[in-house]
Amino acid sequence: MLINMTDVFTEEEKSVVKEVPLELTSICFQGEDFRILEKSPVTLTLTNTGQGRASIEAEAAVKVELKCDRCLREVTKEFTLQFSAQAVSPDVADEQEQDEERGFLEGYQLNVDSLISNEIITCWPMKILCKEDCKGLCSVCGKDLNEGKCDCDTFVPDPRMAAIMDIFRENKEV
Structure with a gap:
């Protein structure tokens, strides 16, 4: 107008x-x-x-x-x-x-x-949430975690320990 x-x-x-x-x-x-x-x-x-x-x-x-x-x-x-x-x-x-x-x-x-x-x-909000304690989506399968847990392995190793883990993998006997 x-x-x-x-x-x-x-x-x-x-x-x-x-x-x-x-x-x-x-x-x-x-x-x-x-x-x-x-x-x-x-x-x-x-x-x-x-x-x-x-x-x-x-x-x-x-x-x-x-x-x-x-x-x-x-x-x-x-x-x-x-x-x-x-x-x-x-x-x-x-x-x-x-x-x-x-x-x-x-x-x-x-x-x-x-x-x-x-x-x-x-006036746009910095963060838009459906509720304060929204759990989001599973980073592996994409399931809405507000509806329940999924069976995905979400373990993320500490990147500071990566060098030590490489040493263990190299010296592992098969």
């Missing part, structure tokens, strides 16, 4: 409150698309803060379908967003300000989907 910001940039002390639908259906993060399950309309407050400058305050709630980092089960994560950003019109902005806004401002148009998408990516 694009919103024309021309009137907010040009009229001093102008403030506009809008509620617009979020058109995003997925979020692309680290080369993977994550489906949006639920989303609320975005409430925007656009306020002129000076000649060619505006403050953007946004509120939204979005539920995204993620995968557990350990067992790959589907997990629903809710992002409750409440943030503010600054926008500068293209005729007033210097090169650095244009680079900062390139993600959500297209000329005089505010791209609401890009603004929300950028904020969700900023």
